[in-house]
Amino acid sequence: MVRAALVTATSMALTGAVVAHAYLLKHQFYPTVVYLTKSSPSMAVLYIQAFVLVFLLGKIMRKVFFGQLRAAEMEHLIERSWYAVTETCLAFTVFRDDFSPRFVALFTLLLFLKCFHWLAEDRVDFMERSPNISWVFHLRVLSLLGLLAVMDFLFVNHACHSIITRGASVQLVFGFEYAILLTMILTTFIKYVLHTVDLQSENPWDNKAVYMLYTELFTGFIKVLLYIAFMTIMIKVHTFPLFAIRPMYLAMRQFKKAVTDAIMSRRAIRNMNTLYPDATPEDLQASDNVCIICREEMVTGAKKLPCNHIFHSSCLRSWFQRQQTCPTCRMDVLRASNNNQAQAPAPAPAPAAPANAPAAPAPNVAPGMLPGFPPGVFPFWGPFPAVPPPAAAAPPAAPAAADAPPSSTDTTQAAGTSQPTSSAADAATSSAAAAAPGSAIPGFPFSFPPPPFPAAPWLPMPPPPPFVSSMPPPPPSLSRLTEEELRELEAEGRRGLEARLQCLQNIHTLLDAAMLNIHHYLSTVATLAPPRPEGGAAEAGGANREAASAGAESPATERDSSTSDPVGGATVSSQPADSTSSASDAERKENWDEGAADDENGEPSAAELRRRRLRKLETSPSSPTSPSPPPDN
Amino acid sequence: MAGTALKRLMAEYKHDDPISPSVCSPGPANEENFFEWEALIMGPEDTCFEGGVFPAILSFPSDYPLSPPKMRFTCDMFHPNIYPDGRVCISILHAPGDDPMGYESSAERWSPVQSVEKILLSVVSMLAEPNDESGANVDASKMWREDREQFYKLAQKIVRKSLGL
Ligand SMILES: [Zn+2]
Ligand SMILES: [Zn+2]
Numbered sequence: 107m108v109r110a111a112l113v114t115a116t117s118m119a120l121t122g123a124v125v126a127h128a129y130l131l132k133h134q135f136y137p138t139v140v141y142l143t144k145s146s147p148s149m150a151v152l153y154i155q156a157f158v159l160v161f162l163l164g165k166i167m168r169k170v171f172f173g174q175l176r177a178a179e180m181e182h183l184i185e186r187s188w189y190a191v192t193e194t195c196l197a198f199t200v201f202r203d204d205f206s207p208r209f210v211a212l213f214t215l216l217l218f219l220k221c222f223h224w225l226a227e228d229r230v231d232f233m234e235r236s237p238n239i240s241w242v243f244h245l246r247v248l249s250l251l252g253l254l255a256v257m258d259f260l261f262v263n264h265a266c267h268s269i270i271t272r273g274a275s276v277q278l279v280f281g282f283e284y285a286i287l288l289t290m291i292l293t294t295f296i297k298y299v300l301h302t303v304d305l306q307s308e309n310p311w312d313n314k315a316v317y318m319l320y321t322e323l324f325t326g327f328i329k330v331l332l333y334i335a336f337m338t339i340m341i342k343v344h345t346f347p348l349f350a351i352r353p354m355y356l357a358m359r360q361f362k363k364a365v366t367d368a369i370m371s372r373r374a375i376r377n378m379n380t381l382y383p384d385a386t387p388e389d390l391q392a393s394d395n396v397c398i399i400c401r402e403e404m405v406t407g408a409k410k411l412p413c414n415h416i417f418h419s420s421c422l423r424s425w426f427q428r429q430q431t432c433p434t435c436r437m438d439v440l441r442a443s444n445n446n447q448a449q450a451p452a453p454a455p456a457p458a459a460p461a462n463a464p465a466a467p468a469p470n471v472a473p474g475m476l477p478g479f480p481p482g483v484f485p486f487w488g489p490f491p492a493v494p495p496p497a498a499a500a501p502p503a504a505p506a507a508a509d510a511p512p513s514s515t516d517t518t519q520a521a522g523t524s525q526p527t528s529s530a531a532d533a534a535t536s537s538a539a540a541a542a543p544g545s546a547i548p549g550f551p552f553s554f555p556p557p558p559f560p561a562a563p564w565l566p567m568p569p570p571p572p573f574v575s576s577m578p579p580p581p582p583s584l585s586r587l588t589e590e591e592l593r594e595l596e597a598e599g600r601r602g603l604e605a606r607l608q609c610l611q612n613i614h615t616l617l618d619a620a621m622l623n624i625h626h627y628l629s630t631v632a633t634l635a636p637p638r639p640e641g642g643a644a645e646a647g648g649a650n651r652e653a654a655s656a657g658a659e660s661p662a663t664e665r666d667s668s669t670s671d672p673v674g675g676a677t678v679s680s681q682p683a684d685s686t687s688s689a690s691d692a693e694r695k696e697n698w699d700e701g702a703a704d705d706e707n708g709e710p711s712a713a714e715l716r717r718r719r720l721r722k723l724e725t726s727p728s729s730p731t732s733p734s735p736p737p738d739n
Numbered sequence: 740m741a742g743t744a745l746k747r748l749m750a751e752y753k754h755d756d757p758i759s760p761s762v763c764s765p766g767p768a769n770e771e772n773f774f775e776w777e778a779l780i781m782g783p784e785d786t787c788f789e790g791g792v793f794p795a796i797l798s799f800p801s802d803y804p805l806s807p808p809k810m811r812f813t814c815d816m817f818h819p820n821i822y823p824d825g826r827v828c829i830s831i832l833h834a835p836g837d838d839p840m841g842y843e844s845s846a847e848r849w850s851p852v853q854s855v856e857k858i859l860l861s862v863v864s865m866l867a868e869p870n871d872e873s874g875a876n877v878d879a880s881k882m883w884r885e886d887r888e889q890f891y892k893l894a895q896k897i898v899r900k901s902l903g904l
Pocket of ligand 1: 397398399400401402417418421
């Protein structure tokens with residue numbers, strides 16, 4: 107402050123001395139002026155004096171329009187001024203041909219006015235922060251904005267006129283700069299109006315933020331257009347305007363931000379209106395009734411998120427504009443709602459099946475269970491009706507295979523838990539996985555004998571255990587699963603989702619196949635056991651031979667039913683079933699041979715043990731769907 | 740009707756339960772501007788900053804509480820998570836998505852649930868347990884890791900300085 111006064115005083119004294127000196131030399135007004143303009147030192151002094159005067163004028167204007175500046179405003183002003191001065195210097199280099207005192211004066215004036223624009227902007231922003239706004243404030247802001255707008259307009263007009271009459275010159279820069287300042291005034295004014303309206307009303311104005319956003323968007327767009335036009339013209343007429351790069355970049359960034367904000371805001375509003383229910387008075391009473399965002403009581407207009415946290419809808423909306431998470435628990439609300447909507451068909455059965463499998467294998471085995479499944483859920487359902495004949499025809503293998511069903515359910519469970527994660531893998535894996543169950547399912551009934559059964563159909567499964575670790579058992583941590591899943595989903599989009607759906611359905615099919623398998627098994631045992639409870643290995647071997655003859659019919663039957671299947675996940679499912687059913691013929695034969703060999707050499711006691719175990723499993727009477735034994739049995 | 744940010748700040752100011760013995764009544768520096776608060780942080784006991792009284796300024800953005808405030812110590816500080824100019828760098832003061840140090844999980848980031856009170860408590864615990872991974876002050880984190888004794892000496896010097904000794 108003291109230093110400023112000192113500088114002012116010195117420059118005043120110097121100017122006085124220089125002018126006095128010139129006048130003493132020339133004694134007349136005109137020669138004195140000529141002398142002063144010709145002498146460089148005097149001109150330097152006069153320039154300095156001019157700057158000091160501008161500075162003083164600025165101080166006076168500041169006192170009039172702003173009163174005391176706040177620290178933040180001052181800081182902001184100084185920072186922006188430095189950039190502006192640098193850019194002005196850069197501009198000088200472009201227009202060094204036009205360099206003249208008048209030119210310097212114009213740039214100084216521009217800088218001077220810019221400072222006031224910035225201050226006005228800051229001051230209007232401050233309205234949001236101050237608890238009480240006096241009428242003096244309004245008067246100051248309005249008069250300043252009016253004055254600046256008029257000056258900007260005059261300068262733009264002047265520049266246009268000069269460009270039209272005398273062609274492109276440095277006036278281009280001025281015209282452009284003042285046009286930018288004019289848009290800035292426009293923004294500030296709209297904001298001022300919005301703030302004023304908000305201050306007048308007693309209730310919170312929910313839509314203010316939206317209006318602010320669109321103001322930014324609109325003026326940002328004008329600014330970007332102006333900058334682009336300016337760049338193009340400058341490059342054509344003069345040279346690349348280096349000095350405009352930074353402000354242009356800033357303007358574009360601001361515009362981009364405004365656009366994203368607008369999009370986010372729209373999305374937030376839409377989600378608010380469609381996805382989340384209004385909190386009921388009971389909800390409000392159950393919670394502590396205070397909106398955690400604004401710390402005020404919620405009476406009406408509260409929304410409840412899927413995580414049961416309640417907020418003012420206006421508070422929530424402005425938060426969702428930034429982030430789509432619950433402010434309290436950080437649950438990703440968009441993700442949660444997406445899952446509810448888009449994945450509804452898939453995840454609903456998905457957690458259910460693996461949950462069922464480990465928890466209650468016995469009920470699954472129960473024959474009555476099977477028809478309970480909705481038919482549409484499993485596209486692979488089709489081939490199954492075809493399966494019974496060969497399966498039932500395999501009773502001789504049954505004793506030997508008594509181990510197989512438990513182990514196969516185990517594998518199914520493992521597959522069941524690993525599949526959903528593997529489903530998150532890329533389309534290739536999932537389509538491969540989709541193919542795998544296809545091959546596995548028809549293979550099922552024929553791979554009865556213990557050793558090949560777990561090995562043959564299950565090993566080719568492409569998504570092996572590694573996936574298991576990445577996903578915990580689905581239902582308890584479903585939120586985590588979906589988060590991972592969604593990340594993939596965003597990357598892959600719809601295709602991934604569809605593949606995943608397919609995959610999940612396959613898992614069901616697998617689980618189902620396992621159940622069916624057990625089921626067949628039980629039914630065959632049921633038909634086998636009563637007549638000869640103490641059946642030995644030799645009998646088993648004999649029955650095995652019967653199975654071979656029955657199995658020969660199977661491919662035909664299977665194909666029939668898979669094509670004529672009314673449920674028909676048909677287009678997808680019947681094909682792999684067909685192709686693999688023929689492929690499994692060879693496999694089947696091997697299995698029979700092995701199974702037969704096993705049985706014939708096996709110990710009767712082991713077979714008996716297995717049979718007892720099975721009888722224990724068989725708690726309920728044989729089901730209606732249980733395949734009737736083939737005619738030749 | 741005043742802005743949301745202002746209302747919330749006033750609510751936080753009026754709700755002046757004693758926060759913790761480590762923090763001295765935070766509040767606006769002047770009643771005209773509720774967006775600049777002053778607070779005094781006491782050096783937590785049994786740490787190298789014990790006994791110190793550190794003044795700090797909290798500056799709130801106009802969209803508070805959607806965006807976090809900034810906090811700056813106005814006295815000399817030497818700490819791994821405080822920039823040499825006094826700015827505090829802890830995760831609670833960063834909005835999710837902006838991560839100058841790249842070490843923080845979004846769980847501990849800013850959200851409107853946080854408050855001045857929680858910020859100040861986090862700062863106190865930061866004084867007690869520096870996080871030398873997110874080094875706002877590289878020298879300090881290096882010294883904290885490698886030469887704890889020297890760090891204690893410097894911290895004690897700062898404590899004395901903060902008390903005007
Ligand atoms: Zn609220
Ligand atoms: Zn929540």
